[in-house]
Amino acid sequence: MRNPPAAAIMSFLVPGLGQFYNGKILRGLFWLLVTPGLWIGTGGAWGWVCHLVSAATAYGYAKRFSGR
Structure with a gap:
């Protein structure tokens, strides 16, 4: 079971985590x-x-498959 808020926070701090x-x-x-490419490329x-978006997708996936 995954914790959706934890997944979102991890991905917000380090995209992809x-x-x-x-x-x-x-x-x-x-x-x-x-x-990082978009951070650099777009200032x-x-x-x-x-x-x-990374945090939202991590949260959504964890919520969908955690049963919460």
Whole structure:
């Protein structure tokens, strides 16, 4: 059983970490690689968006499969 808030917090702090926690390795690698690229490439504007989307997807996956 996964804890959805924990997955979201992990992924917000380090994009992809919440996905790793959920067992979604490829999705975690995607967020881990894409987010820093967007932080650098857009001067930070899209970096926040990636952080939030990464956290939301980690939360949603954990909630869907935790039975909560």
